[in-house]
Amino acid sequence: MAKHKEVKDGIIFPIGEKNEAFSQYFKGQSYLQTLVSDENVDVGVGNVTFEPGCRNNWHIHRDGFQLLLVTGGEGYYQEEGKPAQFLKPGDVKVTHDGVKHWHGATKDSWFSHIAITAGTPEWLEPVSDEWYSNLEKN
Secondary structure (H helix, E strand, C coil): CCECHHHHHCCCCCCCEECCCCHHHEECCEEEEEEECCCCCCCEEEEEEECCCCEECCEEEEEEEEEEEEEEECEEEEECCCCCEEECCCCEEEECCCCCEEEEECCCECEEEEEEEEEEEEECCCCCHHHHHCCCCC
16 A cells, blocks of 8 residues: 555645656656746756656756755655665755766655756666665665
């Protein structure tokens, strides 16, 4: 049974529509509610929600950064060469320009965060099922 089902109803902002535009870069279903998309502002802001087990591919933000503000559920964040970090509401992660990383929900929980993003994402390989299944909550 999935934990934190209240996330699918929206915590602070609605979960938005199925994230079809980036679905090829995700394992599982994610949702995106765009909050700020203004050509005169150098960052985009969105509420991203992951169903249990959903995660994005490894990726790098080029000429920018990403700030993750965790708002609900349980998830993971991992930078290349470092152990995965367990995330819960209130956690904040800063991803600097050029850092290879991924993030997503735990196997048994919904997960949501506000993403503040600048630059261009370079999408890379998926996080393997074997790697993901061996993660433990730290």
